Amino acid sequence: MKRSTAGWWFVAPALIVLAMFFLLPVLSALAMSLTDFDLYALADLDNLRFVGLANYGGLLADPLFWKALGNTVYFVVLGVPLSIVVSLGTAMLVNSKLARFRGFFRTVYFAPVVTTMVAVAVVWRYIFHTRYGFLNYGLGQIGIPPIDWLGNPATSMPAIVILAVWKNFGYNMIILLAALQSVPDDLYEAARIDGASGWQLFRHVTLPGIAPVLTLVSILTMVGYFQLFAEPYVMTEGGPLQSTLSVLYFMYEEGFKWWSLGRASAVAFLLFVLMFAVTLLQLRLTRREALS
Amino acid sequence: MSNTQLSNVWDEFGNGLFSFYASGPWNIAEFKKRLPERLKDAWMTAPMPGPEGPGLSSAGGASLVIFRSSQRKEEAWQLFEYLSRPEVQAKLYELTGNMPPRRASWQTPELAQSPYARAYRVQVERVRAAPKVPEWERIATELRITQERLVQGLIDVDEAAAELDRKADAILEKRRWMLDRAGQS
Numbered sequence: 001m002k003r004s005t006a007g008w009w010f011v012a013p014a015l016i017v018l019a020m021f022f023l024l025p026v027l028s029a030l031a032m033s034l035t036d037f038d039l040y041a042l043a044d045l046d047n048l049r050f051v052g053l054a055n056y057g058g059l060l061a062d063p064l065f066w067k068a069l070g071n072t073v074y075f076v077v078l079g080v081p082l083s084i085v086v087s088l089g090t091a092m093l094v095n096s097k098l099a100r101f102r103g104f105f106r107t108v109y110f111a112p113v114v115t116t117m118v119a120v121a122v123v124w125r126y127i128f129h130t131r132y133g134f135l136n137y138g139l140g141q142i143g144i145p146p147i148d149w150l151g152n153p154a155t156s157m158p159a160i161v162i163l164a165v166w167k168n169f170g171y172n173m174i175i176l177l178a179a180l181q182s183v184p185d186d187l188y189e190a191a192r193i194d195g196a197s198g199w200q201l202f203r204h205v206t207l208p209g210i211a212p213v214l215t216l217v218s219i220l221t222m223v224g225y226f227q228l229f230a231e232p233y234v235m236t237e238g239g240p241l242q243s244t245l246s247v248l249y250f251m252y253e254e255g256f257k258w259w260s261l262g263r264a265s266a267v268a269f270l271l272f273v274l275m276f277a278v279t280l281l282q283l284r285l286t287r288r289e290a291l292s
Numbered sequence: 293m294s295n296t297q298l299s300n301v302w303d304e305f306g307n308g309l310f311s312f313y314a315s316g317p318w319n320i321a322e323f324k325k326r327l328p329e330r331l332k333d334a335w336m337t338a339p340m341p342g343p344e345g346p347g348l349s350s351a352g353g354a355s356l357v358i359f360r361s362s363q364r365k366e367e368a369w370q371l372f373e374y375l376s377r378p379e380v381q382a383k384l385y386e387l388t389g390n391m392p393p394r395r396a397s398w399q400t401p402e403l404a405q406s407p408y409a410r411a412y413r414v415q416v417e418r419v420r421a422a423p424k425v426p427e428w429e430r431i432a433t434e435l436r437i438t439q440e441r442l443v444q445g446l447i448d449v450d451e452a453a454a455e456l457d458r459k460a461d462a463i464l465e466k467r468r469w470m471l472d473r474a475g476q477s
Contacts, residue, residue: 039426040466047470153444241440258430 033265055266068250079161087172095180110170121234153243183209215286302326317391337411351419
């Protein structure tokens with residue numbers, strides 16, 4: 001047996017699994033997105049029509065799709081930086097040598113990640129409640145009139161962002177914590193001897209030290225946040241006025257509420273193309289920064 | 293008043309946060325049970341309003357259906373006949389609070405004497421069944437979305453009607469194509 005064939009044999013199990021559980025579904029979804037597969041086609045395949053790119057064209061002409069896309073981008077632009085800042089901030093706090101009960105705080109900050117979304121939603125619906133909510137109570141103490149967080153289209157997405165950041169920051173915190181601990185102490189010591197201030201230490205020692213991990217974390221967070229679904233699903237059902245309708249929620253409704261599976265597949269591919277493009281852009285930007 | 297502003301419709305109704313609530317007969321028992329004692333006689337049911345006097349309502353709940361391809365049409369029909377008997381419908385009302393659709397079933401004392409049931413008896417005369425197409429649920433959702441935009445003042449009534457017409461037409465496109473094809477063959 002030739003060496004190269006032996007290599008193929010070794011990777012064959014992985015390739016077969018990938019082909020069956022990734023390539024095949026993706027290809028059939030792509031094929032489905034070119035048809036008008038729906039409830040009627042599910043009952044009788046004679047009702048299936050090949051529509052070419054009409055699903056894609058229809059989506060790009062659908063104001064609701066653009067609204068969902070706009071909402072998702074708004075969520076990502078607001079949520080990802082906020083999430084990373086909070087994660088990094090808490091990671092530095094629990095990494096600080098001055099902090100006490102570090103193990104306890106690590107657990108507390110990580111707890112939201114492992115709690116169930118539905119249970120969390122019940123609590124947060126009360127926190128956001130206009131009349132009895134804890135958040136409005138707190139704001140009332142400093143003289144801010146009650147905000148209808150989930151009922152007003154202007155505040156519903158910020159409310160979802162607050163919830164998502166709270167729910168997810170602990171995960172990135174753990175990754176960033178590991179990165180922070182890998183920055184050698186002697187670098188800090190040398191910088192301090194050179195007279196660097198706290199901010200300069202952060203800017204010129206900490207940030208370059210964790211830069212690769214920060215890139216990874218921001219890409220993972222962005223990819224995750226583009227797939228916003230559970231938060232609006234349990235909190236607002238996409239409302240009010242579709243202000244919290246995300247692309248994935250739109251896809252879910254098309255596919256599993258109305259059974260327009262052809263259109264839903266087209267949504268999935270459009271979202272994939274978008275996420276792929278943004279990730280490439282992000283990688284290119286960070287690479288250029290590393291070179292300069 | 294949207295559902296995000298209410299924590300619990302029965303309590304908030306008792307608190308006087310809103311003055312009317314469009315719901316079905318299944319809620320009568322809940323209102324009886326959950327409203328505070330002092331408000332026991334302070335509420336009543338009423339038929340739906342309309343532009344000229346009493347309005348229409350959609351027949352809620354479910355419909356009885358026999359599939360064309362069913363193997364047991366006779367038996368299914370017998371079940372329908374059984375379920376339509378006044379005494380069976382009265383029993384169902386007793387058990388579930390769901391009101392009977394047949395006029396004859398309303399003669400039972402529980403229904404004839406309940407003041408809260410009267411509005412529903414009046415309304416039963418003016419119900420319309422939902423259109424029997426699978427797309428209806430989606431059209432009803434579009435109706436709700438358009439209504440929401442109308443209430444928020446984003447569109448006026450004429451625009452809302454035109455938008456809804458266009459959406460419903462697009463939703464029914466596939467069905468039209470299927471009916472055309474069935475007509476040709």
